[in-house]
Amino acid sequence: MTLPPHAGRPGTGANGTGSIDGRAGRTGTAAPVTRAIPEATVARLAVYLRMLGELAEQGADTVSSEELATVSGVNSAKLRKDLSYIGSYGIRGVGYEVRSLHHQIERTLGLDEQQAVAVVGIGNLGHALAGYGGFGGRGFPVTALFDIDPDLVGIHINGILVEHVRDIPRVCGERGVTIGLVATPGPAAQSVCDQLVAAGVRCILNFAPVVLQVPPQVEVRKVDLAVELQVLAFHVARRREAEAAGVLEGSAAPVAALPTNGSGPTGGHEAVNGTAVS
Amino acid sequence: MTLPPHAGRPGTGANGTGSIDGRAGRTGTAAPVTRAIPEATVARLAVYLRMLGELAEQGADTVSSEELATVSGVNSAKLRKDLSYIGSYGIRGVGYEVRSLHHQIERTLGLDEQQAVAVVGIGNLGHALAGYGGFGGRGFPVTALFDIDPDLVGIHINGILVEHVRDIPRVCGERGVTIGLVATPGPAAQSVCDQLVAAGVRCILNFAPVVLQVPPQVEVRKVDLAVELQVLAFHVARRREAEAAGVLEGSAAPVAALPTNGSGPTGGHEAVNGTAVS
DNA sequence: TACTGTGAAGGCTTTCACAGCC
DNA sequence: GGCTGTGAAAGCCTTCACAGTA
Numbered sequence: 001m002t003l004p005p006h007a008g009r010p011g012t013g014a015n016g017t018g019s020i021d022g023r024a025g026r027t028g029t030a031a032p033v034t035r036a037i038p039e040a041t042v043a044r045l046a047v048y049l050r051m052l053g054e055l056a057e058q059g060a061d062t063v064s065s066e067e068l069a070t071v072s073g074v075n076s077a078k079l080r081k082d083l084s085y086i087g088s089y090g091i092r093g094v095g096y097e098v099r100s101l102h103h104q105i106e107r108t109l110g111l112d113e114q115q116a117v118a119v120v121g122i123g124n125l126g127h128a129l130a131g132y133g134g135f136g137g138r139g140f141p142v143t144a145l146f147d148i149d150p151d152l153v154g155i156h157i158n159g160i161l162v163e164h165v166r167d168i169p170r171v172c173g174e175r176g177v178t179i180g181l182v183a184t185p186g187p188a189a190q191s192v193c194d195q196l197v198a199a200g201v202r203c204i205l206n207f208a209p210v211v212l213q214v215p216p217q218v219e220v221r222k223v224d225l226a227v228e229l230q231v232l233a234f235h236v237a238r239r240r241e242a243e244a245a246g247v248l249e250g251s252a253a254p255v256a257a258l259p260t261n262g263s264g265p266t267g268g269h270e271a272v273n274g275t276a277v278s
Numbered sequence: 279m280t281l282p283p284h285a286g287r288p289g290t291g292a293n294g295t296g297s298i299d300g301r302a303g304r305t306g307t308a309a310p311v312t313r314a315i316p317e318a319t320v321a322r323l324a325v326y327l328r329m330l331g332e333l334a335e336q337g338a339d340t341v342s343s344e345e346l347a348t349v350s351g352v353n354s355a356k357l358r359k360d361l362s363y364i365g366s367y368g369i370r371g372v373g374y375e376v377r378s379l380h381h382q383i384e385r386t387l388g389l390d391e392q393q394a395v396a397v398v399g400i401g402n403l404g405h406a407l408a409g410y411g412g413f414g415g416r417g418f419p420v421t422a423l424f425d426i427d428p429d430l431v432g433i434h435i436n437g438i439l440v441e442h443v444r445d446i447p448r449v450c451g452e453r454g455v456t457i458g459l460v461a462t463p464g465p466a467a468q469s470v471c472d473q474l475v476a477a478g479v480r481c482i483l484n485f486a487p488v489v490l491q492v493p494p495q496v497e498v499r500k501v502d503l504a505v506e507l508q509v510l511a512f513h514v515a516r517r518r519e520a521e522a523a524g525v526l527e528g529s530a531a532p533v534a535a536l537p538t539n540g541s542g543p544t545g546g547h548e549a550v551n552g553t554a555v556s
Numbered sequence: 557t558a559c560t561g562t563g564a565a566g567g568c569t570t571t572c573a574c575a576g577c578c
Numbered sequence: 579g580g581c582t583g584t585g586a587a588a589g590c591c592t593t594c595a596c597a598g599t600a
Contacts, residue, residue, distance in 0.1 A: 038590075038591070039590095040590085040591065040592090041591090042509055042512050043505060043509055046502075046504070046505040046508035046509060047502070047505060049508070050487060050504070050505075064558090064559065064560090065559075065560070066559085071489065072489065073489035073500075075592090075593080076559095077592080077593060077594070077595090078591090078592065078593080080559095080560065080561065080562085081561085081562080081591090081592080081593090083560090083561090084560090084561055084562065088560080088561065090559080090560050090561075091559085091560075091599090091600065092558080092559055092560045092561080092598070092599040092600050093557070093558045093559050093560080093599070093600045094558080094559070094560090094600070095558095095559070095560085096560090108512075109508055109511060109512045109515070110511050110512050110514060110515020110516070110518075111508065111511055115507075115510075115511050115514060117507070124405075124406040124409045124410055125406045125410070127402075127406065128402040128403045128405065128406035129503075131402045132402055132403070132503075134504060135504070135507065138504055138507070138508075139511075140504075140507050140511070178514055179507065179510055179511070179514070202513075202514055202517060203510040203511075203513055203514050204510075205503075205506055205507065205510060209328060211349060211350065211351035217517065219510060219513040219514075219517075221506055221509065221510060222351075223501065223503070223506060224324075224325070225407075225410075225413075225483075225501070226324070226328065226412060226413070226416055226418075227321060227324040227325060227328075228483055228499055228501060229393075229395070229413065229416070229418050229457065229483065230324035230327070230387050230389065230416075231320055231321055231324060231499065232393075232457055232481040232482075232483060232497060232499060233387060233388050233389055233393050233417075233418070233457070233481075234320050234386075234387045234388050235480075235481060235497040236388060236393060236456055236457070236480055236481050236497075237387070237388020238388070239480060239495065239497075240388075316568070316569070317568090318568080318569065318570090319569090342580090342581065342582090343581075343582070344581085353570090353571080354581095355570080355571060355572070355573095356569090356570065356571080358581095358582065358583065358584085359569090359570080359571090359583085359584080361582090361583085362582090362583055362584065366582080366583065368581080368582050368583075369577090369578065369581085369582075370576070370577040370578050370580080370581055370582045370583080371577070371578040371579075371580050371581050371582080372578070372580085372581070372582090373580095373581070373582085374582090
């Protein structure tokens with residue numbers, strides 16, 4: 001169990017630590033100096049951004065920290081603190097101007113230019129990722145697909161050709177891919193990752209159940225569905241014990257009371273189907 | 279933008295706060311009292327568990343904190359601290375007995391009994407989740423599938439019938455579903471969630487881009503792929519700025535040097551394809 | 557008046573470093 | 579000698595509470 005020499009730091013999806021020297025200074029009208037955005041804040045900014053987009057679609061002009069916080073699932077103090085890292089774009093007594101704040105967050109996250117995405121491993125999940133329309137709409141066009149299965153190489157998904165893994169360096173170079181999604185089985189992941197890195201890809205989202213070793217200039221984040229389920233299972237078990245120790249109850253269908261009407265931000269009508277990644 | 283009365287706490291995937299009163303006491307030979315496992319530790323225990331499983335398959339009897347930490351992507355101090363929350367199962371001067379530690383973590387996470395899983399929303403992602411074989415192998419058999427699209431209701435995926443969303447309460451009750459995966463479009467998610475909760479489901483993994491409102495006894499975790507990509511994009515942008523300010527370089531394929539051989543724990547041969555969620 | 561922006565306080569998590577044990 | 583288990587220190591992150599402003 002010793003490791004290869006090019007050991008790097010792993011990405012963990014729910015990363016614990018570290019703040020970020022995020023200078024927003026850029027060509028043209030520079031924003032107030034704004035530095036050191038905490039990692040945790042960056043993740044939430046992405047959420048605020050989406051909610052602001054929805055608010056804008058609904059025609060809202062301004063939003064208070066309380067409102068935006070509620071739909072984003074945080075408390076208003078945290079939201080204000082988060083926004084304070086990118087500058088003072090609010091109006092006291094009023095709130096935030098929706099479109100302007102949207103723009104500022106977009107700029108801070110570096111979303112003013114598109115990032116070409118490659119998906120490697122067109123299995124169940126890879127196929128779903130390749131077919132997901134939402135990435136392109138958010139500035140992440142899926143631009144290349146790879147696998148080694150001869151039955152898959154050559155087919156098109158959403159108009160994109162599946163190519164052989166051996167062509168990763170050439171294709172990614174040609175198309176300027178900057179983000180790679182690794183959706184291969186575990187044993188293949190490191191090899192694929194190395195090829196992506198060799199092709200100049202600097203950011204990798206890893207769905208494979210291994211810790212990828214990368215050089216320091218490459219950023220990895222990990223999404224691990226099995227871990228998510230196990231954390232949930234832990235909470236089920238805890239709850240069950242608490243119940244057993246506390247109010248003894250029947251076992252099946254215990255929760256009962258709760259309004260069964262819809263209550264999402266957009267209303268309550270059913271529309272289950274369609275493309276549903278993310 | 280006011281909220282429905284049954285507001286609960288949101289789940290955030292990368293949850294920030296809170297430790298957990300995880301008593302391990304149980305019928306039979308009780309383990310040392312072991313309480314208050316931090317949330318962050320629980321998530322990592324799930325990773326250690328998987329790595330221990332792989333080590334066991336490879337025939338390892340013992341493993342040191344350093345080795346297990348490396349393959350899990352953490353440092354050894356953190357690993358030892360994490361393990362100390364569940365008890366003292368290591369042997370000084372030697373390491374941990376692989377099978378015994380595996381068992382202890384399994385017990386702590388409440389994985390000694392199976393949890394039936396329902397997937398709601400059989401779109402791109404839902405289909406991938408439904409077809410993923412890995413859940414069943416880890417004690418999370420996918421037991422029910424739901425959608426409202428008439429073209430989907432009635433078909434089978436991996437031998438499981440897709441049923442109508444309106445039957446969630448009945449079917450989940452009958453089959454003892456304890457975990458629900460919400461993979462619907464945003465607008466449908468809250469309604470579906472309410473039905474799952476009414477059916478007695480206590481844990482929900484939410485892939486929809488909304489914050490679900492649930493009563494306090496229900497646990498929600500959120501997986502948001504768009505957010506993951508945006509966080510990566512932020513790092514790309516940051517890096518690009520640093521580069522522009524520092525060593526001026528060519529733009530395409532800059533990373534270059536790196537061994538292109540495989541180096542995952544299991545070896546380096548290619549085998550890209552097959553079922554590849556998580 | 558209503559709401560933002562932010563120092564300060566409090567918690568949680570990670571890291572350090574070393575005592576204790578095999 | 580080597581490795582685990584763990585107090586203590588340090589670092590992040592969240593929450594509080596209120597000054598400041600449109």
